[in-house]
Amino acid sequence: MPLALVLIVLAASWRIVGAHVPALANFAPVMALAFCGAVYFRNKRLWLVPFAALTLSDLYLDHYYATVFHEEWSWPSVAVRLACFAFALPLGALVASKKNWLTLLGGALGCSLLFYVATNTDAWLRDPYYVKTAGGWLQALTIGRPEFPPTIWFFRNTLASDLIFTAGFALTMEFAAQRRGAASLLTKRAAA
Numbered sequence: 001m002p003l004a005l006v007l008i009v010l011a012a013s014w015r016i017v018g019a020h021v022p023a024l025a026n027f028a029p030v031m032a033l034a035f036c037g038a039v040y041f042r043n044k045r046l047w048l049v050p051f052a053a054l055t056l057s058d059l060y061l062d063h064y065y066a067t068v069f070h071e072e073w074s075w076p077s078v079a080v081r082l083a084c085f086a087f088a089l090p091l092g093a094l095v096a097s098k099k100n101w102l103t104l105l106g107g108a109l110g111c112s113l114l115f116y117v118a119t120n121t122d123a124w125l126r127d128p129y130y131v132k133t134a135g136g137w138l139q140a141l142t143i144g145r146p147e148f149p150p151t152i153w154f155f156r157n158t159l160a161s162d163l164i165f166t167a168g169f170a171l172t173m174e175f176a177a178q179r180r181g182a183a184s185l186l187t188k189r190a191a192a
Contacts, residue, residue: 011053016060022149026157030054031111032165034085038092039099039107040173047089054085080122084115101185108166109159116155117141123151 011030018024034050041047088111095107124130124140131139144151170185177184 011050011057013057015053015057019060024157025149026154027161029161029165030057031085031088031115031158031162032108032169034088035092035095035107035111035162036166036169036173038089039096039104039170050085050088051082054081076126077119077122080118081115084111084118087111087114099185104166104170105163108162112155112159112162116158120144120151 011028011033015028015030018027030050030053033053034047037047037049088107091107091110095103120140121137123144124132124137127140127145129145130136140151142150142152174184
């Protein structure tokens, strides 16, 4: 459980730093933790770590965005994000049953794409700025609102962070398994 608490603090802190450093916006380890937690942790209680990190950091980010951008916290948007993280759990469990480097990559890509499409579709549906047409939806998915950076940049950061943190987490877990003498993807590759 101490590892879970450390991961909560680090993941929440990373998201909060991203709010203050625009280049790190959407570059966070939370989705990778949700996905890899389901891949590697047999104890399903540890799967709650990313949800706790998301909730804690959303509490701070709610206050930050409300004061900086004069926005209100949106429970439907929070629910969409939580649903995306919840989707990472069965996907991670599925990958765990057929774990190899390709399924890990595919799972991380799937999580990134789902998060990007779902959160930008939510923005398109709820933000009165967007025209409720296919063109408006495409705008929400690509350039977004003119006063903010293009949403495709946020996807770039989401995808990069999901791939980097998934790779880092998987390599760490596989190296630890190899050191214990347990089956690992690293030993499978060496044996091939």
